[in-house]
Amino acid sequence: MERYSSSWTWLRNFLLALTVLVLVAAQWIPAKRLQLYPSGNMLVDLYSDKGQGGNSSAYWLTSNQKFVCNLESSHLPAKYCGISIKFHKPTDAGTSDKYASLENIDLSDYKQLVVDADFEGPSSELRFFMRSTEATSGHDLSDAKFMFTYFEKHELAEQEAKAQFNQFSIPAWWLNRYYQSRDDFTLDFSKVKEISFDIPSTSSDGEYTITVNKVEAEGKWISNESLYATIIAVWLVYFTAELVRYVLHQKKNLTQSIHTLEKDVDELKHTASNDQLTGVLNRRGLLDALEEKPISNNNYYLFVFDIDHFKHINDSYGHNNGDAVLRFFARQLSSVIRSQDLFARWGGEEFVLLSEQQHEIDAYNFAERLRKLIHQQDFLLSFEGKQQHIKLSMSIGLTLVDKDEAFNVAFNRADSALYLAKDKGRNRTQLAS
Template sequence: MCYFARFVSVIVFSITFTLPSLSARAVEAAVPAVTDPVQILKTTEIGKELFHLNQLVTSEPKKTLKQLAELEQTDAHKMSQYEMGFVLVIRANAHLLLDQHDLVEDQIFTMQQLATEGNHDWLLPYIEYWKGTLLVNQSEFTRAIEHLNQAITLSQQGRNSSLSLQALNSRANANKEQGQYHHAIEDYNRALNFFDDNSVDQKYGTILNNLSTLYIYIREFDKALKLNVKAATVVKASSLKKARQMATLLVNRSYIYGELGQRQSEIMAMEKAKEYAYSTDSVRLQATIMVNLSDIYTTEGDYARAEQNAKDAQTLAKSFNNDHLFMVAQANLGLIKSKQGHGEEGLALLRGAHEYFESKNKEPYVVEALKMLANAYAELGQYEQAFLQHKIFHEKFSKQQFDEREEKLLAIEQKYEADKKEKEIALLTLEKSLRAAADEKRILRRNIFFLLCVIALIFMIRFYRHYISTKRHNRDLLKDNAALQGKTYQDQLTKLFNRRFLEESLSAIAEREKKTPKPCSLVIMDIDKFKRINDTFGHDVGDQVLTEFAQRLTSITRKEDISVRWGGEEFLLIARESNGETGEHLVNRILESVREKPFSTSKGEIVVTTSAGMVHADSLQTLRQQWDKLLPQADKALYSSKNNGRDQAHLALQHSEYDWQYISLCA
């Protein structure tokens, strides 16, 4: 599955499903106090009509614009400046939902004039909000957050809870797109506090789904699906039209189904989303779904449908000047062309998409584009280029995974600090009560004994609760840290060591053998045609194959050998105390163990083979010191095995500093 193409649905949902919003850290600034216009609007007949249109705009922006025009034509002379200002706010929202960004800028300019000339400070938070919202749509997230911070501060001063809610949601979206997941979670939770659990407000459904997309980003799909289903329940219960909201919900749900390996559910959800989208005014949403359908049909091998959907997506993206969506569709089209045998044309399209994502600093998309380029080069037989792109992909992917883990750890730490501060505030409140009681002692001498007893009792109860709560929290935190440590160094699927363990532990292992160095061998193995297994039988069966492969590998290797899941279907083995002959014999035993007996899966028995590349070192110390030189040679030996028919191993031998030879190790 094309990872970044499917994520377009998440990004578009966050921006168009509701009024986008900000991040939770308030910005301290000297700003004027403002007044909430909503309360004033409810006092007049025109204001009540505008209040109704403000609720309608999210689901029917075109109809809202038409009714606004009719209202201005008949009642413009009766409107107060508050009402005229709110007309601009509603119109800006409608134009944003219709992707008419130039017209949104026109409304902002008119708001600024009205605020300056009429001393209408209540418009200031809306101006900052719409500036930030436009920047979110243009992927200028850092600048967007600056404006959204100001909008939150102003709306909270004016007690404009509706705008404050929208701004919190938008800031969370912006932080999420920058990878600041802990800040995004803070803002989403602050926004959710505006509602109770049984609310049927569409904005509640919006925030639930935006939080769901965040869990998609960090690949916690069970949580994402649960929130997505809850959001759909809220939207269906709402009295407003729900086509746009249901379309975006189904786009995200389709992505979750795909990651969970439920292929038929994935297709059905996306096709249903397409039906909803074409009953709305949102060209962006339609283009997003076309991109996702092209990805799904590419995975299914239906290249004709995939190509048509990608081209339709480009046409729609071009119609509202969305370069990002256009380039995602182009990347899909490049992959499709490569799969159809038009390699050079596919490479050109993929290179263009990769350069665009690099220029916009969109790291998740850059990573996936590198993987697609590596596969396209391999299809053309350009193995040197394929190896280079694959190496860069692994480096960036590993960094991305590490950064996501760091974000999770930071979120845990911040939650602990927040709980600690709440307890400190409770203690300070208690101390203040004690001081007040001491001041009153001189006046209420007759009640002093009783008062001190009450205060002492309160103190003891609170202190005891604080002690129990802190003890429980510390115990849970230690348990969570232990679990995280285990997950950090072990691959959860195969139970082998992971890449991070080897990168962080190889130096220490080599140091322990420094006094008695012994030869060793480095082996890279890759399950042959693993993608075909996934595409044919599903990801669940693919996971079963990976697990059994790891078990067979463990049964052949010795306890002193180091077995690592290197990434995807790629495994790495360091055979210790292994000279050339014993190492080569071990590799052939592993290949024989894989091929001799079909793998048992839930879909029946599957014949599996593997290819390997091997290189020798005179000691673990040498292997560590020359890692950046020996690992690529083992990888090239693996490519030689793949290129010569698979199900075999090759040994990389060095004849001089720049002369390496790759020799078959057929048993």
């Protein structure tokens, strides 16, 4: 058991060390990145409010990377100018519509946006937004979910500017125009069709130069949620196994305790029911046995034995020899008594036997057989350093037990017969009248 517990301790320490190692190593695993721009599968366009009759305009300085926005107020409620990047699958050579097959980009496993861009102009902010929709074709994505964030000019001055996806917002104007259900309030990066940079409409008029070098989505190969869930699952399995082991161990201990208790109870019962000197039943043991299994017919006979001159043996040779005589007497009678018979030491040198016999003569002959067994053997005792043989004898009172009478009634009758046998000279069997 100690070796078994040691194995579990080793396993627990190993899991603890492994957990710490995984948590530390997770901080050093390189981030997972998906390059959104530049990319082979993209459609890049410049846009402005000029197409709606406004005064703003946009043009390229270098192909698909650096462009100029001339932002100018007009009669339109909002001025705008920016770059649109849509994702698509390559179309067939015969297809004239380059927007015929827009593609979803799933960014739900990523946590933040990484931007490498330069920004010059009167305003201090550059807006970045994404559009997410189930639409698969068409140039107009105006009803696609609009999610945006801002980059400050000083952020873009760094080598990389980052924005957490959970910091994006859905503007009120889009919700007012396209709201259909509660899900419209939820950010959704699982089906992004378009990303875009533009100058906020609240910016000052003027010329803005924007260079978009790179746009990436960044995340972890294993999310914190998945990592923690895996660690918790492993520890739950361990603790479940440990709990099962503990329960089984406690069950085993309980079973052993119950077995020990049952053994102790049996020993106590044996001690309470058996004579400690001779090992046969005592008076209580005999009466308990009769209570558990009462006499069921009229073929039972009660024998009451008394060792003749036992007081003289005790007084002359000492109590140790007296005890030896009692053990010898019980052992000799037990050797010929049947297992179903009840044999007990009633007290002192008096013993009783309850035995089923067919007839009175059978009971008498059995009593005589027992009497002769004792009388025909010499008992060897030691006294004052010397060994000496003595003769033993016993007197017997015998009576038939009526199945309906109380045991003490039959006992008194047999005991009276015993005293009559002693009065007649001892070493004899006397039937009760």
